[in-house]
Amino acid sequence: MHADDSRASLLADVGLLLFLTVISLTVVLAGITHQLWLNACYMGITLVVMLVTYFFGIVPGLLGNLLFVLGQTALMVAVNWHHAGQLPLTLSFWLVIPGLLSGTLAMMMSQQQQLQANNDLLRTQLAERGAFDLQTNLRTTVAYVADARVFIENHRRFQLPVTMVVFRIRYYHELQQLISEQQLQTLLTMTSNTLTTATRDNDVTYYLDNQLPTWGTILYADAETAAVAIARIKRTFATQLLAEAELKSLDTALVSGVASWNPETMANPYDLMNEGVREMEFDVGQSGEK
Incomplete structure (x- = not known):
């Protein structure tokens, strides 16, 4: 295997492990907060942001994360202003988790795309050489x-x-x-x-x-x-x-x-x-x- 392919394969594996780690951390933190419906809502929005990252790339994904963070901040300030203590600060992990999930997903995807591009190039070169x-x-x-x-x-x-x-x-x-x-x-x-x-x-x-x-x-x-x-x-x-x-x-x-x-x-x-x-x-x- 070419050195670049080996590096890309290693980084793709690292990205996958980090992605699974962040998912596991999300499950643990969501269980600690005991906010079932809000956690479910945030998880749904996070999945949408990850789909945006998957199909459109890291930049649209980061923009989606920024909007999500702004929305969470506005919601937490508004609820706690009018209903003191309704939303615990432990929910603030959702400010970071979506960005981590999108980042590790983008890391994994980019390396896999590089491997696929290298494989396509190799097949083309072999075909051009008649072998x-x-x-x-x-x-x-x-x-x-x-x-x-x-x-x-x-x-x-x-x-x-x-x-x-x-x-x-x-x-x-x-x-x-x-x-x-x-x-x-x-x-x-x-x-x-x-x-x-x-x-x-x-x-x-x-x-x-x-x-x-x-x-x-x-x-x-x-x-x-x-x-x-x-x-x-x-x-x-x-x-x-x-x-x-x-x-x-x-x-x-x-x-x-x-x-x-x-x-x-x-x-x-x-x-x-x-x-x-x-x-x-x-x-x-x-x-x-x-």
Whole structure:
């Protein structure tokens, strides 16, 4: 985590703790005064002031607090002038509490907004660099090439098996003509979610092509182990397809191709990926998308 993000996260937590502390203090002080209806009225006004702070910012919130303080002061002076001793001075805590609640709420909100802005900026930068697909929330071919080089180097140094598994949706072009844009988007999202949830935690799924949707996973495994993972993924896809009301009537499935890294016939990550795409031709019920 970036240093600025760490600081913002810490300040947001501090703001939350202070906010909860002031609320607890308010409950205790309200119980001591034994002024049920007036405390309830003041609490309602305080909630309104906090909503103003939440939706419009700290400056309107502080102005609301100032009006609230002036109103309380005028009420206390008027009541005690005409009815001596009717309003105890212990109620004066309401002069401070609303400001503290608004301040701690604003502190917490500002840091959370900063974290959200930093996250949005990071996502935009990743997308601009081509390493992250905003539609599927998956890494792209750019990221795959960088990651695959690490896998290939580990294969060379430690003799670890490296296998690439590539997936497409059977009859995708035909489905594209038959179903609505919303159904198509649901299908792509469901496929991406299936591939990310049905793989192991240390396996990364990539979105390799958005023209003819193609997904890929690179893993430390041989072809036989990869075949087990493929069977699991296809079963999960079929189950998820039936669970989607918009998609359960579709006649489709995933087609897959498997390619293991071979330094004698492959020179770079693209060779491994392209071999996986070619292997899809031999999957049962091929897609015809070649």
